[in-house]
Amino acid sequence: MAGYRDLLRTPGVARIIAAQLTARFPNGMTSLAILLHVEQITGSYGAAGLVLAATSIGQAIAGPVTSRWMGIWGIRRVLTLTTAVCAAAGLVMALVPLELIGFMLFGFLAGLSTPPVQSAVRTIYPKLVTSRQLTPLFSLDASLQEIIWILAPVVITLVATQAGTVPGLLLIVAILVLGGAWFILSPEVGRVRIPRSRRAFGKVLGKPTVLLATVIGFLLIGACSAVEAGVVATFGHGGLEAGLVLAVFSVGSLVGGLSFGHIPIGRWAMARRLIVVTVGLTLTFFSLSAWWLGASLFVAGIGIAPALAVMFAMTSASVKFSETAEAYGWIGTGQLIGAALGSAAAGFLIDGVGPVGAYWAGAALAVVGVVVAVTCVRGFPDLRNRDASPIPDTEPVPVIT
Structure with a gap:
């Protein structure tokens, strides 16, 4: 923890972490708020599912596109535009009477304009700290984002059930705008300029490391989403146990990130971490009691x-x-698709064999992740004796002869 304290004392680091967590806080609220609001308006969870699907498709398309725009028009311009459009779409969904097709259209627009804060901040990090501090900073970021998934669903559920779904959506818009403004106006954002990429759109996926990260992110988040669906199915939507078990799941991630973030990253680091995930998910097979699931997760x-x-x-x-x-952006898109497919697979298995089917799906996806990490181990860089800073952009320098 002393290392993390030193990291947070680095000028700008604590501020940019707090600002980006606030700006991203709506990410943990939006899906549940839309689900509750559309179901209340239409009386159909199926209709709400279609709106969520449209929103997720928009987010998946936007991820790499808006992230790349930041190298063309600048971080602040892209974030300001996307925040404004996303907030406007949220206001329409909250305040304007819409039919299902209208909800789907504005849900898609809200997803398409989701501000690429995550891509922006992880691009900015290498410019804030020394090369030695970069890997621990990535670990701290990955750990602290669990706060979003612990608190955000609780907050939006309380607001939506006590005050109504419209105030819930308005709260999301307010946090989106205020948190986005805090992040956009942070000095660190203004000081970093992303060079325009000279490669064609999508070419970066041709790099084995990026493709591996995208595939494994797809499998890991798919496994988590399947398990989340299983927990809800086990205890019911209104069960207090479901929320507590999922909170423990996130607390485990927070503890793991803070405890092991300082460990140097070798080629086998991903495989070892995924084995831990797989063991925990496999333990869920033995009992569906709240205590056992909490411990396993x-x-x-x-x-x-x-x-x-x-x-x-x-x-x-x-x-x-x-x-x-x-x-x-591509990695984020892979995770979104993984979340959607993991939830869908879990849903079919829950209908067919009961909640345990969702845990089977989660463990199976985690096992595939381990297999990919082991068989493609040579595709992972060995960062034990080097830093994680990006490769500098270079260009020919004219020489006068």
Whole structure:
């Protein structure tokens, strides 16, 4: 923890972490708020699911696109535009009477304009700290983001059930605007300029490290989403146990990230972390009691934030600075698709064999992640004796002869 205290004393680091967590806080609230609001308006969870699907598709498309725009028009311009459009779409969904197609359209627009704060901040980090501090910073970031997934669902559920779904959506818009403004106006954001990438859009996926990070992110988040669906199915939507078990899952990730973030990253780091996740998820097979699931998922959670930290560090170390934002955008898209497919697979298995099917799906996805990490181990960079800073962008310098 002393290392993290020194890290947070570095000028600008604590401020930019707090600002980006606030700006991203709506990410943990939006899906649940839309689900509750659309179901209340239409009386159908199926309709709410369609709106959430449209929103997720918009987010998946936007990830690499808006991230790449930051190298063309600048971080602040892109974040200001996307924040404004996303807030406007949220206000329409909250205040304007809409039919299902209208909710889907504005949900898609809200997803499409989701501010690329995550890509921006992970591109900025290498400019704030020394190369020695970068890997611990990625680990701290991956750990602290669990605060969003612990607190945000609780906050939006309380507001939506006590005050109504419209105030819930308005709260999301308010945090989006205020948190976004805090991040956008942070001096660190203004000091960093992402060079325009000279490579064609999508070419960065051709780098084995970025492709590996995207695939493993897809599998890891898919596994987590399947398990989350299983927990809800086990205890019911209104069960207090579901919220507590999922909170313990996130606390495990927070503890794992803070405890092991200082460990140097070798080629086998990802495989070891995913094995921890797989063991924890496999333990869920033996009992569906709240105590056993909580303990099992705490173990699984210990590997999640460290695995995400490996993804961020290996990506940063393997691409040019001008390509980092787009690379993180693709990784985010992979995670979104994984979340959607993991939830869908879990849903079918829950209908077919009961809640345990969701835990089977989660463990299976985690096992595939371990297999990918082991068989492709040579594709992971060894960062034990090097830093995770991006490759500098260079260009020919004219020489007068």
